[in-house]
Amino acid sequence: MNSLKPNQVLVRTLYLSCDPYSRMRLSESQGGFVASFVPGEPIDSFGVGIVEASTSTKFSEGDLVTGGSFLWETRFILSENDITKVPSDTGISPANYLGVLGMPSFTAYVGFVSICHHKAGETILVSAASGAVGQMVVQLAKARGLRVIGAAGSDDKVEFVKGLGADDVFNYKTCGSLQETVKKAAPQGIDIYFDNVGGEFLDAALENMRMNGRIVACGKVSQYNATPETVYHTKNMDIVDINNITIYDFFILDHYSRPVYKAFIDEVSASFKKGDIQYKLDEIVGLENAPQALLDLFEGKNFGKRVVKVSDL
Template sequence: MPSAENMDEGSILVRTLHLSCDPYLKGCISTMFKDSPFAIKPGEVVCGIGIGVVEASTSPEFNVGDMVSGFRVPWQTRFVTKTEGFSKIEVDSKIKAIDYLGVLSMPSFTAYVGLVTVGKPKEDETLLVSSAAGGVGQMVVQLAKARGMRVVATAGSDDKVEFIKSLGADVAFNYKTCGSFADAIKKHVPEGIDLYFDNVGGEFLEAAVANMKDFGRIVLCGMMSQYSLAPEMRYGVKNMFDVVTKRLSINGYNVGDHYARPEYQSFIEEVSTLYRKDKLKYRIAETRGLENAPQALLDLLDSKVCGKPVISIASDSQV
């Protein structure tokens, strides 16, 4: 095991506590992100967002015992790293280390950016959100309710639908048993959709476009239904001319562009305040043990997870 005596200047030895399991890792280990800095080649250690505790330091900024979070945490029990990309986190009786991969996580901020900055929600508008039981979706539902919207949400199992209802969604339905997507949306949103928060793409996006109000907005956050398909098999949305006739706006975004902006602080303030007052719930689906990490990622991609998956790998990881 390295120690401060044999580590490069400006480094930390970190013992990993929690690892975030996110859909983008699929892109990192496949060819989808092959030219991106996040690409993980065969034989390399998987790495993603994570939390750990500093056990040795040659950096003036970090002390032994500091809790840190980083975007390039390897799926290992311990690692030595330069401190760039790592920041200290504060924990207390309410906000635990794991909450930085939960209520204060990247997917949670993704929900905030997509809904608030990109979607520009208005009171009494109707929001439709897909994959609403996931890390992003569960936060979209609650932030939209906090802004006085009518929220219609979808997920792929009855248990997930019950969970979404418990978060305050006005209507939630199982898209796997509803029959025609377009008819189901029409039934639940006869007035038409003002804002569609899209986590899935494909055929469901097409059905949402068909049910948008004139001048409606669509926020393209992700395309869960398409990631596993070869490019030639991906679904081609057929009603794009509706975008013209209904004067819709469609905006994609990348949460990574928004961390350095003031909205990150606004997100932390709003979400931690609501969470401390028990006005916000956030379900973490915790897997214990590094040896179970690959299965946790497979389960996420196979739609078996309700909530935000996190892998906890240290015996004291309840901090």
């Protein structure tokens, strides 16, 4: 307690979140939406933990808390403003506050429900469809009456995405021409492409977009390790003009203070508890394994939403 300043909390880490956006923070700042990590300082991410000591009137010992600035340490001190209490009566496991109710799942919700102007009967293509964001987009889109085409990077992942209800799923590593595979899955074209990977996949999607199509530029995991020499150059930007395409990007932190956040928590936690929504966590055990757990994301080695378990509840 002696080391706590006023309005601070000592947190013991339960789970840390591995998310592709952290890769940007490992580079020098490009003026983007998150600050770069400081060499020599611990990195941080979303996480879930237990309050072990508190000088804040808002938190007590034993509270389950979450936040976006959890240090990659077993215990750390944060300001009361950097954490949020997790309700203990929800029947949702702590790791799922990084999973089905976590930032990537909320990203799927905002991108699909608020951003892309979907209509029942439309066709949506989802890349990285078994991933932290993709698996939720697939289920939200099916629940709202869209035809869903998924892409994933192994046969196991393909089966998982089919099990989520997707109408057509292919293995993008073994399918041959991406452009032809998408065309075969959607001969009439794609209305919405939910892009979690960028690169060549974006070009293949552009070639298959219908008039007035929409692209949610959610992530570009295929490109985060690229150098100026190896970064993919998009060939088909002319199709944006020809087919009247809108490309949306959004900053998920802008949406936590909006009504959509409550809508997300209400809808998704209810559906999850009823079993109408599944959510696959990919749990790695041990803080010492966290760096590799993060790097694996950029080779598609995760299967579902990757979290690192640091200690037991």
